[in-house]
Amino acid sequence: MTFRPFLAAAALCGLAACATPTMETAEGGIPDVTPQSISLDTMKDITRTLSDDSFEGRAPGTPGGEKTVAYLIEQFEGAGLQPGNNGSWCQDVPLVEITGRDFQPLVVTGGAQALTFEPQQDWVGVSYREVDSVAISDAELVFVGYGINAPEKGWNDYAGLDMRGKIAVILVNDPDWRSETLEGTFNGRAMTYYGRWTYKYEEAARQGAAGALVIHQTEPASYGWNVVESSWSGPQAYAQRGDGGASQTMMNGWITEGAASAIFDSAGQDFAAMQAAATQAGFKPVPLGLTASTGFQNDFRRFSSRNVIGILPGSTRPDEYVLHTAHWDHLGRCTPDETGDDICNGAIDNASGTAALVALAQAHANKGPAERTLVFLAVTAEESGLLGSEYYGANPVFPLDRTVGGVNMDALVFAGAARDVSIVGPGKSELDAYLMKGLAMQGRVGTPNPSPQAGYYYRSDHFSLAKRGVPMLYVKSGDDLVNGGREAGAAYQRAYRATAYHRPGDEYDANWDWSGVMQDLELFYVLGRMMADTQDWPNWNDGDEFRRIRDESCAAPGGC
Template sequence: MTTIRHCAFAAVLAGALALAGCDSLPGLGGAGDALDIPEIAAGDISETTMKDVVRQLSSDEFEGRMPGTVGEEKTIALLTERFKAAGLQPGNNGSWVQEVPLIEITGKDYGPLAITGKNGKLAFDFAKDWVGVTYREEAQTTLKDSELVFVGYGINAPEKGWNDYAGLDVKGKTVVILVNDPDWQTAALEGPFNGKAMTYYGRWTYKFEEAARQGAAGALIVHQTEPAAYGWNVVESSWTGPQAYAQRGKDAPPLTQMNGWVTEDAARKLLKAAGQDLDALTKAAQAKGFKAVPLGMTLSTSFASSFRRFTSHNVIGILPGSEAPDEYVLHTAHWDHLGRCTPAPDGDDICNGAIDNATGTAALVALAEAQAKAGPARRTMVFLAVTAEESGLLGADYYAANPVFPLAQTVGGVNMDALQMAGPAKDVTAVGFGKSALDRFLDAALKADGRSVTSDPKPENGYYYRSDHFAFAKRGVPMLYIDGGQDLVDGGRAAGEAVAQDYTDNRYHGPKDAFDENWDWSGVMADLQLYYRLGRMMAMSTSWPNWNDGDEFRAIRDDSCKASEKGC
């Protein structure tokens, strides 16, 4: 599971969401439509396989599974061997791997963020007041006298009738943007952007992407702890030092010269010098029809960048379908972790990543074995172990941008990330519950297991947008992201909270996330039965579940389905 720059550790989840109704295109199933959801018997899933694969992947021999290291080589070899032994076939035109070209960009020699206006000059120090990076492969980044424009939340959402860039030309300019959605302070889950539940439009990733589409030279997000869901210390530590990205092809989307963040204090000073007030601008930006505000000031800064290029790998195995082999159901998990990291007090400096995410990777192997034993389903099942999740979902995003199997022919899927050793639970947690008709498959699988679903009490933090499934969701493929339950059979929710907090405090992204021979596997094995049923339900079904009406990914899926001659 990624660092907070890309992901926050999922909070304890509680409270169910009701399904929303939706219309559907012919052949697509929305939440209000009849769906073919077959009954699926329990699978023969090996606990021994789970233990063996997690033990190996998280051993010191694998050195923390950092992409581009000997740890990757060992991981790819192990997964290829285990996928083959499970009965899968190579998933990439006869190969077990998909090459993922990566580039590591390290910024250095940062100048101050110099702001000039009619009321004088301001200078903000790098790291203390602002951070910035370039996604371009250029040795020197220079912004000189770039006009500053406040664009509210930086959202262009035609389906909602909302465009913060309406009538605005920002080419060569630097846009100043608020984090989260306009209605994030709403107590309920109702509003133009789902109330307090963060949408994709609230994520910093979207805001930078949209600024680039609009032609901006630079983009600065105003950091505020509550709507961002993390403090400036997290931004500062995550946005300095080496940054890994997928290498770009010739038809890649446009990029700004510089993307960055400014502290709230720096933003207030900047806006005050422009004769504006952050609180007043924020209030105005929360109303539909907001018009961007030119600030009458310019920004200048410069920094250098160094580069390291290397190739990592996604691992892909398939169980071909018997009746509809060109329709696909995804199972995803990331194999990578952090490699060597800050040493523990005992000197241990290997972040082994046993929970995060040797467990999810091992689950791919165990589920592949079980599905192969059960025989082919109607549709093809894809088992995809992706790289570089910890660097920003890079392996998943590369596959989704360069799919081996067309996304319009991909029915949907499940993502597995950091399976917790908490013992059996009465529930599972579903992040993003209520977004698509896949919820009804989840309901059916839970009913078969005699369990319930709970949902996120902090939807404003946008956890659905912070793991590998998001790379597919934002391109229209319905995906489920499920965590282990919090209502434990032994100890209830209090015990569930304690387990989650202990992992966060003592093991998450540290050297002590290591394999333990004394783990209780019963809860994980129960969750694997749920994943097994979900995958086989989708693979045996004739339906194409869609996003719910009004969801931000619905129009993307509808458009891809209209353009496809096969699949949805």
């Protein structure tokens, strides 16, 4: 956690990237910031409004989604922001929605008897290809361990195998997720990007596979089958591709652990032994001697959703930018609960974070301009795979090499005031020193995320900026609650995941305890103002996966 001092000559920035100042010098560059009053009424009003049934779950490309965009423009303007995209409040995000229907069972043959797995109950599947129908007939199943090809680590789960026409059967997470430490080829218990399902499908496509099936297991996935079933059923939105998705697999999906165990039994393989083998360097893919068949139809809708962007221009360095991000979308209509409610309102996830953008904008506007420009970016289609933030990252309104860093807010925590915060991705960047100073002001401490195996740093919108070199903080309210300690904090998290996360039960509750949320917003305000008023350009720590990208952008003419 060291800082590189700002050099007036931008041409020297590439040289500065190599410098490693001492902590004493670095902390002198973090300005003192006085916390400002943040409106609890604003937080309540916007969270309640955005999660009302009239917004129909805020799915992109629906009337509820358009209503959300219009409402956010109104709220951004009322908070004192200016339009952020060359006079416009919005950035168009072109998407294609593919809805699968008429799903056939997944039939696996070649063993003693045919196995039949029912859609949603045992498996889910989608196609990223813009084709009317998907038909997979007798495609060979190959167990490829964790589905990782990482030359820099000397690891290739596809070694020596031609995957054309085959279906990859893949474990979720990465090989050392069971570790009790953060040491290991793949960072031990902390998930790397190689552990994310997005990467696994991308790599299967690069290998030429016809399909990819990730085996769902609750602990390494960090969520239950209900989340998979809900999230992967119904319309799926993707960023439009120039080739119509031809470079993708025919089908990507998930199978339950029970289905996977039955498949391995039918292949005469020990599932537990195969999982253990996949954790070892030198693992080779295992053809299972079985084939799979299935099919479904696709319906299409091409449309644009929109990111909403507001700014508070900087007073002395308006061409340098600090980001605040949150996603405004949720799942829309989803699997009904026992009462028949089929609206996933997304009050916590993420009407709360979207409300925070407005409340923080109000507080910064009331304070007056910071030295750098403050950007408030409400992105679309996070629930579809970070599509809005990914589009912004690929098509930035503000140059990424002039973007200092930022804070992402996703699913605020209504468990009450906490003595700590949970740092998602600790030790990655020099922004940790800003965070430590902000926490010290509150008398709180930072603790590593208690579920590093879940890979949360790669699962929200900051990742779309981080992987392009922009240092981003992702901080969640901690589990050591003032009232009830860690036991109460853990109980809240269990209840949220069991009753609300990606379910119709994520609704506004007038009885929520807002004390922890407001505590966190004070921290976010301080962090944003620190980044906006410092002259430093925080970087990723030496050895971090994103450091090289930032150094290269800083070295470019006019960068950093």
